[in-house]
Amino acid sequence: MSNTNALSAGGGTARRSRPRPGIGKSISVALLVLGAIGMVAPFLWMFTTSLRDASHAYDLPPQWLPTEWDWTNYTDAVSGPVPILRNMLNSAVIAIAVSIGMIVTAPMAGYAFAKLDFPGRNSIFVALLSSLMVPAQVTIIPLFLLMRAFGLLDNPLSLILPGVTGALGVFLLRQFFLGLPQEIIDAARMDGATAWQTYRLIALPLAKNAVSTLGVITFLGSWNAYFAPSIFLNSTDTATLPLGLVLMLGPYGAGNVAQVMAATTIAIAPALIVFLVAQRWIIASLTQSAVKG
Amino acid sequence: MTLTAPTTELPPAPPQGRGGRPGQLTATRRREALTGYLFTAPTIIGFLVFVLGPLVAAIYLSLTKYNILTAPKFVGIENYVRMFRDERLATTYGNTVLYVGAAVVLINGFALLFAVLINQRLPRALTYVFRSAYFFPYLVALVYVSIIWQALFQKDTGILNYYITALGGERIDWLNSSEFSKVSVIIVDTWRNVGFAMLIFVAALQEVPKDMVEAARMDGANEWQIFRRITVPMISQATFFNITITIIGAFQIYESIIVLTRGGPGDASRSVVMYIAEVAFNKFDMGYASAIAVTLFLIIMLVTLVQFRLRKSWVNNE
Numbered sequence: 001m002s003n004t005n006a007l008s009a010g011g012g013t014a015r016r017s018r019p020r021p022g023i024g025k026s027i028s029v030a031l032l033v034l035g036a037i038g039m040v041a042p043f044l045w046m047f048t049t050s051l052r053d054a055s056h057a058y059d060l061p062p063q064w065l066p067t068e069w070d071w072t073n074y075t076d077a078v079s080g081p082v083p084i085l086r087n088m089l090n091s092a093v094i095a096i097a098v099s100i101g102m103i104v105t106a107p108m109a110g111y112a113f114a115k116l117d118f119p120g121r122n123s124i125f126v127a128l129l130s131s132l133m134v135p136a137q138v139t140i141i142p143l144f145l146l147m148r149a150f151g152l153l154d155n156p157l158s159l160i161l162p163g164v165t166g167a168l169g170v171f172l173l174r175q176f177f178l179g180l181p182q183e184i185i186d187a188a189r190m191d192g193a194t195a196w197q198t199y200r201l202i203a204l205p206l207a208k209n210a211v212s213t214l215g216v217i218t219f220l221g222s223w224n225a226y227f228a229p230s231i232f233l234n235s236t237d238t239a240t241l242p243l244g245l246v247l248m249l250g251p252y253g254a255g256n257v258a259q260v261m262a263a264t265t266i267a268i269a270p271a272l273i274v275f276l277v278a279q280r281w282i283i284a285s286l287t288q289s290a291v292k293g
Numbered sequence: 294m295t296l297t298a299p300t301t302e303l304p305p306a307p308p309q310g311r312g313g314r315p316g317q318l319t320a321t322r323r324r325e326a327l328t329g330y331l332f333t334a335p336t337i338i339g340f341l342v343f344v345l346g347p348l349v350a351a352i353y354l355s356l357t358k359y360n361i362l363t364a365p366k367f368v369g370i371e372n373y374v375r376m377f378r379d380e381r382l383a384t385t386y387g388n389t390v391l392y393v394g395a396a397v398v399l400i401n402g403f404a405l406l407f408a409v410l411i412n413q414r415l416p417r418a419l420t421y422v423f424r425s426a427y428f429f430p431y432l433v434a435l436v437y438v439s440i441i442w443q444a445l446f447q448k449d450t451g452i453l454n455y456y457i458t459a460l461g462g463e464r465i466d467w468l469n470s471s472e473f474s475k476v477s478v479i480i481v482d483t484w485r486n487v488g489f490a491m492l493i494f495v496a497a498l499q500e501v502p503k504d505m506v507e508a509a510r511m512d513g514a515n516e517w518q519i520f521r522r523i524t525v526p527m528i529s530q531a532t533f534f535n536i537t538i539t540i541i542g543a544f545q546i547y548e549s550i551i552v553l554t555r556g557g558p559g560d561a562s563r564s565v566v567m568y569i570a571e572v573a574f575n576k577f578d579m580g581y582a583s584a585i586a587v588t589l590f591l592i593i594m595l596v597t598l599v600q601f602r603l604r605k606s607w608v609n610n611e
Contacts, residue, residue: 028410029419035407036426039488043429045452047446058450061459100357109336117322118329124337133597135545136565139592140352141573141583142347145361165339195328224434226548227566231574242436246552249440251521257444264437271432272360282432287496 013128040055041266045233050262057258072205073262080248083236084263087244094156094163094240095222101164102218103211108240109165110173111199125174136227147232158232159240169214172285176210177203216278223270240265298560307418355584360577372584382585384560384569391475391546392482392564396543400490401535407487408494412422424495427488435485439552443468443480469566471561474554478562479570481549486542490535497531537600541593565589 027165044064049057050073051066112118112127147158180203188198204211226242236247245263249255272287274282299522355372357365376382430438444450446467454464467477501524509519525532530611547566550556565585575583 003389025413025415026395029415032407032410032423035403036423039426039430039484042438042445042484045445046441058447060450060452060455062455092346093525098579105335105339108332112329112332116325116329118326118334121329124333127345128336128340131340133541133590133594134344134348135586135589135593137545137569138351138583138586139344139347140570141579142350143343144574145349145350145579146342162343165336165343167336167340170336175509177380179519180452195325200330220432224436226434226436226551230551231546231570240303242548245440249443251555260440261599262330267437271429271434275429275432279428282425283428283492287492 041115045112045263046268049258050265052258054256056259057256057261075256075268076256077259077263077266079249080259082244082248084241084244084248084266086237087239087241090238091155091241094159095219097156097160098163099215099219099223101160102119102166102169103215104163106169106214107173107204107207107211108199109170109202110175111177113170113174114177115203116195117181123168128167128170132171140228140231142227144231153232154234154238155232156238159222159225159229162228163218164220169218172214173207173210176207180206183222208286209281211280213281216282218272218275218283222272335426348349351583351590354580354589356586359579362577363581365580368580369437371492372509372581375581376584376588381560381568382565388475388563389546389565390561392479392544392546393540396482396486396539397481397536397538399479400486400539401532403483403487404490404535405532408491408498409524411491412495412498424492427491430485430487435481435483436548438485439481439549442484443553446477452582468554469558471558474558474562476549478546481553482543482546485549486539493531493535495527498530514569516580533600533603537596540596544589544593599604 030215041064045062048063048066051068051070052059052063053070054073093187109128113121141163143158144153145152147155152158152161154236184202184206186200188202189195193201225240226246229240229243236244239247245260245267248263249260353491354365356367356369358368358371359365360563369477374430397591407423415423445453448454448466450463451466451467455481465473466474467473505523506519509523514522545566547570550562550564554562558566560568566589569582569585571587572578
């Protein structure tokens with residue numbers, strides 16, 4: 001693949017760029033362009049194919065830009081045997097419920113761990129953080145048995161309940177509240193505000209960006225989830241969108257590729273919207289915890 | 294563990310206060326402690342019910358024989374002994390380790406390369422476009438990108454083979470040959486995750502002090518020496534974080550394989566998580582599946598603990 005060449009050529013650039021910085025820079029821009037094309041091309045192909053007549057979906061040489069704007073595949077995809085719209089609604093309900101739960105519980109806990117003093121605070125926080133190293137695959141069997149015992153299999157609650165709290169959100173929000181000057185909190189308390197009022201009226205509004213980022217990350221994580229849904233949900237009516245799309249694709253990619261690409265384009269839309277609207281916040285909050293500290 | 298104990302204790306009375314009567318202060322502190330517990334209660338309950346409880350249950354189940362229909366029967370370490378004779382487990386773990394190795398090298402290698410290139414003085418708009426292009430796949434579900442890629446990988450109709458044959462190469466059976474099925478999984482994994490690792494590297498590169506680099510350049514160091522002696526040590530934290538994240542992620546690789554190859558041909562591309570899911574939810578051998586899952590947990594815990602230790606205590610870093 002071209003990427004392998006890019007790697008070796010890149011090493012060369014780093015060594016040679018000093019005497020001829022102009023050439024070095026053009027080489028690196030060329031490499032970056034090549035890489036960027038590699039990242040974007042599959043999505044472009046997806047979109048173009050979704051607009052082509054199914055019988056031409058596999059025409060070679062491939063066309064990269066849509067030549068016609070035929071939305072038939074989209075209407076066919078949503079009216080096919082797999083209830084894609086229903087699946088999308090299921091995904092949306094779960095993702096919204098989980099996000100709302102998370103942006104209520106995580107900031108409260110994060111605030112408590114950062115600004116309130118209570119015995120056991122640090123050990124509880126460490127225990128909570130340690131749940132970050134428990135892979136979902138280990139807890140999935142007991143969770144499956146738990147959901148089965150409560151009759152929640154094939155029910156969106158099996159995905160919502162475990163999703164409304166989580167250590168990552170608490171960690172992110174704790175980091176934010178640690179940076180909040182204690183004087184602000186103290187001043188509010190002096191003025192007679194209760195702990196709840198101080199949190200709700202003073203601290204939380206200041207955390208608006210961090211909370212929004214958490215909400216967006218949580219929403220996307222849930223919207224994109226496959227592992228747990230594939231185990232807890234087992235009918236086409238309760239399936240989430242990723243499950244629906246895999247069903248639609250069929251074993252060994254036998255499904256109608258143009259329709260599958262139309263459905264995939266729809267499925268990717270939320271990520272694209274998030275990306276266009278909130279890219280900066282997400283990048284900032286995802287990278288800061290890795291680099292600092 | 295120290296998890297539940299504190300909730301039942303009342304906070305110790307402070308030895309002295311910052312003013313006011315001691316009794317009043319204690320009451321204030323008690324109230325604050327109570328608020329603390331109330332604020333953290335939902336998270337703690339969620340942690341106990343959906344993480345800690347299931348983890349303990351998984352460890353217990355791993356010591357039993359359990360098929361869902363009859364009660365679990367305690368069998369000691371039998372499941373763990375059984376793993377050593379399980380050839381399918383050896384194959385799937387072998388594949389998984391290959392995915393992990395490939396992820397560590399390829400994701401971080403490309404990510405660092407692109408990060409260094411992007412971190413040069415380029416026009417802002419260009420930097421933005423590159424960043425966006427590389428990062429976008431990371432936001433899209435692995436299932437969705439795998440669905441796109443499996444179409445690109447098709448032997449007769451896929452565009453990858455079209456370009457390969459156009460350049461004079463042979464058609465590759467990307468999805469159904471035992472070697473290339475693994476390669477396809479690795480390509481998709483690298484392609485999707487490189488952008489995130491790159492952003493971490495870019496963030497770290499921006500923290501490298503410019504005057505230090507300038508000083509080195511004044512002293513006659515060439516770009517490679519600067520990179521090797523200044524940049525690499527300065528971004529070691531980010532490198533370590535990225536390696537940890539890629540190891541953990543690759544050990545859990547699952548849905549891309551389901552979409553691309555279904556684990557096949559045979560078990561050629563099957564990951565250990567796919568095998569766990571199969572043993573647990575197709576064969577209902579819950580005890581054995583739990584035992585395999587526990588080994589996965591131990592590996593991930595080890596990797597994470599190493600990361601925790603090598604990084605200066607991020608918990609108390611206030």
